[in-house]
Amino acid sequence: MTENTSSANSQRVLVVEDEPTIAQAVADRLAAEGFAVEIACDGPSAVERARTYVPDLIVLDVMLPGFDGLEVCRRVQAERGVPVLMLTARDDETDLLVGLGVGADDYITKPFSMRELVARVRTVLRRFERAETSADTPAAPELLRLGPLEIDQKARRVRRDGHEVHLTPTEYDLLGCLVRHPGTVLTRALLLEQVWDWADASGTRAVDSHVKALRRKLGADLIRTVHGVGYSFEVPE
Structure with missing residues (x-):
């Protein structure tokens, strides 16, 4: 129908x-x-x-x-x-x-x-x-390398250790928000505002669920949980 x-x-x-x-x-x-x-x-x-x-x-x-x-x-x-x-x-x-x-x-x-x-x-x-x-913005570097990750910002493609990883649009946006502030703890409320455009914290579980999906696809070593606060992107040494 x-x-x-x-x-x-x-x-x-x-x-x-x-x-x-x-x-x-x-x-x-x-x-x-x-x-x-x-x-x-x-x-x-x-x-x-x-x-x-x-x-x-x-x-x-x-x-x-x-x-x-x-x-x-x-x-x-x-x-x-x-x-x-x-x-x-x-x-x-x-x-x-x-x-x-x-x-x-x-x-x-x-x-x-x-x-x-x-x-x-x-x-x-x-x-x-x-x-x-934003992917077409000339000021943004086309290729971003962070440890084992390679992010093609124009094509919105992500590779880990040379292998392409399929991310949903929201997963990609969440990863992008985290990698723009490596080592910085971003609160769930801030992530909701920046990635989801939500003005309140009612969707914190959506943040947690998307982080779990990113870890499953990219590995558990890149995103650190700060309990009661939020998450930070950590570049492996």
């Missing part, structure tokens, strides 16, 4: 949700906010629509027929890095970590308000656009 609900010049959002009432309500609200929207109702059709529609962002439910949202996220991110906002029916730490680990950028727990959903969509898109713009 698809529903194209706005102009061709709008930012494109793919809504993946198997409950028709919820899918249509989300699509209608996003269309009213100026987005072009299409709907997919199961895992296989979601992957196919992501390939052909080329959305700027995917709103993705975890529980889907065919295969679940986590598998959708894995397959989509393997082909093309695209921001993903996951919808989860449970506020479950394990599900959240798995979702972030396969490439989701943010999450929202059901039931949610449409106002909050739109705000999260705009935040993720704004962060992604800002990162793309």
Whole structure:
């Protein structure tokens, strides 16, 4: 099932949700906010629509027929890095970590308000656009080397020990924020403000979860936890 609900010049959002009432309500609200929207109702059709529609962002439910949202996220991110906002029916730490680990950028727990959903969509898109713009800034060195890490800031690619590591847009932005201040402890509140554009500290678990994902992909020796405060990037000697 698809529903194209706005102009061709709008930012494109793919809504993946198997409950028709919820899918249509989300699509209608996003269309009213100026987005072009299409709907997919199961895992296989979601992957196919992501390939052909080329959305700027995917709103993705975890529980889907065919295969679940986590598998959708894995397959989509393997082909093309695209921001993903996951919808989860449970506020479950394990599900959240798995979702972030396969490439989701943010999450929202059901039931949610449409106002909050739109705000999260705009935040993720704004962060992604800002990162793309900053990557083209001439003042930034194109290639940054920090210990075993090599960061291509123009291409937004990261290698460790010569091996490329796939990071989601949010993971890359979080790493970038940390490496700009090596050895400096950055609080969770500051990271939320700089990376997520959140003005309050209600999303500290999102910071912790993304740090865990970075450690899993890059190794546990680069980001130090300062308990009760935040994190710092440490260059191995």
